[in-house]
Amino acid sequence: MEAARPRSFTPIVAVTPKTLAAFAESLTGSAIQSGDDAFDAARRVHNARFDRVPTIVVRAANAEDVARTVRLAAATGLELAVRSGGHSLAGHGTSDGGIVLDLSAMKGLLIDPARRLAWAQPGLTAGDVTVAAAEHGLAVPFGDTASVGIGGITTGGGIGFLTRKYGMTIDNVVAAEVVTAQGEILTVDEERHPDLFWAIRGGGGNVGVVTRFVYRLVEAGLVVGGGLALPATPQVLAGLVAAAKAAPDELTTISLVMPAPPAPFIPAERVGELVVMVLGVAVGDVESGLAAWAPIRALAEPVADLVGPMPYPAIYQFTADSEAPGGTSIRSWFADDLDVQDAAEIIDLLGRAPTPVSIAQIRVFGGAMARVAAEDTAFSQRDAGVLIAMMSMFEAGADAGPSDAWTAEAFAAFGDRVTGVYANFLGDEGEDRIRSAYPHGAYESLAAIKRRHDPDNLFRLNQNVRPA
Numbered sequence: 001m002e003a004a005r006p007r008s009f010t011p012i013v014a015v016t017p018k019t020l021a022a023f024a025e026s027l028t029g030s031a032i033q034s035g036d037d038a039f040d041a042a043r044r045v046h047n048a049r050f051d052r053v054p055t056i057v058v059r060a061a062n063a064e065d066v067a068r069t070v071r072l073a074a075a076t077g078l079e080l081a082v083r084s085g086g087h088s089l090a091g092h093g094t095s096d097g098g099i100v101l102d103l104s105a106m107k108g109l110l111i112d113p114a115r116r117l118a119w120a121q122p123g124l125t126a127g128d129v130t131v132a133a134a135e136h137g138l139a140v141p142f143g144d145t146a147s148v149g150i151g152g153i154t155t156g157g158g159i160g161f162l163t164r165k166y167g168m169t170i171d172n173v174v175a176a177e178v179v180t181a182q183g184e185i186l187t188v189d190e191e192r193h194p195d196l197f198w199a200i201r202g203g204g205g206n207v208g209v210v211t212r213f214v215y216r217l218v219e220a221g222l223v224v225g226g227g228l229a230l231p232a233t234p235q236v237l238a239g240l241v242a243a244a245k246a247a248p249d250e251l252t253t254i255s256l257v258m259p260a261p262p263a264p265f266i267p268a269e270r271v272g273e274l275v276v277m278v279l280g281v282a283v284g285d286v287e288s289g290l291a292a293w294a295p296i297r298a299l300a301e302p303v304a305d306l307v308g309p310m311p312y313p314a315i316y317q318f319t320a321d322s323e324a325p326g327g328t329s330i331r332s333w334f335a336d337d338l339d340v341q342d343a344a345e346i347i348d349l350l351g352r353a354p355t356p357v358s359i360a361q362i363r364v365f366g367g368a369m370a371r372v373a374a375e376d377t378a379f380s381q382r383d384a385g386v387l388i389a390m391m392s393m394f395e396a397g398a399d400a401g402p403s404d405a406w407t408a409e410a411f412a413a414f415g416d417r418v419t420g421v422y423a424n425f426l427g428d429e430g431e432d433r434i435r436s437a438y439p440h441g442a443y444e445s446l447a448a449i450k451r452r453h454d455p456d457n458l459f460r461l462n463q464n465v466r467p468a
């Protein structure tokens, strides 16, 4: 699944131990190189199929370190991997022979509950910000997993358990500090550098390195959420999608078709049975939350029902298993809907899963996400109905082949119903798939902004949009 990457730089500074030592000396943070004790851990990323060996890992302490590193990449021509939380499904957080710009030490966070704003550096994870904001009954709408970095999820779009009520992560970004390909440190918002502000809201790492986000905080104190395991039949799965679409915006679900795990809440005799694990959050008062869940609960006699009032961050407990590193193969797409026939196809594919942890993930949209105009942010697929992601996990070092073949088979089976794709869920799948992540003119607008701000495509190790 690895596509060729463009390489366009002519080095003007040779990469010698002396150059690297002088560079390391200039940093407030640190530089880690092969031979250093910390190197092996520093080069690794969440998706273990990408086992790469960079020349240097720069652990930036501030925006100035980021700017220095960007200039080093420009001068040497070394490939630059920008990494916040290291969860890129395409392996973009590491590089063979290049520079890893590791932002994980930049964890500054300031929350102003009165103004409902948060200033957050990209080394924070979604879980870090969620837990801190929850002290005030507030939240930033991130995704479903605590360990994902805010740098990658925000610049790529951000969809999670609050999406139907409060929109995507990018819909709650009011400003950012960005280091450009020229090493300039800019503040961007609707008034200042609006083209860059537009591009960092969905365009991934294509136009710069974000060193600080300013988020609008939303209300999410006590929610009605958790997990509901239903028997996996085509009627239940299609019924779930219909019910989740018809639900009030307050309820957002993310469902997993998977074998019932050996957890204390699953009756022993049903462990391993294919279930639809509906994870979800309803914000608002408890009574309306329970009412929002009722039609989903009524779909079938549940295998397990753990839905109830809980503090918003508790939803991350339901996805803690996905934080474990290992190899992942993924193919995902947007579709208008998921009917009984599609559901039967997905269940059939799961019956032939290549590894014990192979899952279909179904997300249902609409609500606040759909009320933003397509042209307002670089993420332009506001009309997406559902997201289907086929994921197959395998042990680090194991053969990715069977998992890749299965996810590819699933994608091929749904080819005629694919309406687009979410850039943050892309593997290394080539240019056509990147283009299909930016429809309605978004690709062309991003390419024009790239030409203005990154004409040499310095920021190319990402879901890359070539400069126009």
Ligand SMILES: Cc1cc2nc3c(=O)[nH]c(=O)nc-3n(C[C@H](O)[C@H](O)[C@H](O)COP(=O)(O)OP(=O)(O)OC[C@H]3O[C@@H](n4cnc5c(N)ncnc54)[C@H](O)[C@@H]3O)c2cc1C
Pocket (backbone or CB within 6 Å): 046, 081, 082, 083, 084, 085, 086, 087, 088, 089, 092, 093, 103, 122, 142, 143, 144, 145, 147, 148, 149, 150, 151, 152, 153, 154, 155, 156, 157, 158, 159, 160, 204, 205, 206, 208, 209, 210, 211, 322, 323, 424, 425, 461, 462, 463
């Ligand atoms: C287990 C798991 C669960 C997930 N769940 C969700 C979910 O619920 N919702 C969702 O929307 N996504 C989800 N994702 C996808 C996730 O949003 C992307 O993989 C995202 O890119 C990860 O961000 P990161 O900072 O951890 O990754 P990294 O690997 O550090 O970064 C990925 C890419 O993002 C860009 N980038 C990162 N930081 C910056 C920055 N500071 N400035 C500019 N560009 C930057 C770069 O191009 C980089 O290559 C999930 C991924 C995993 C592995």
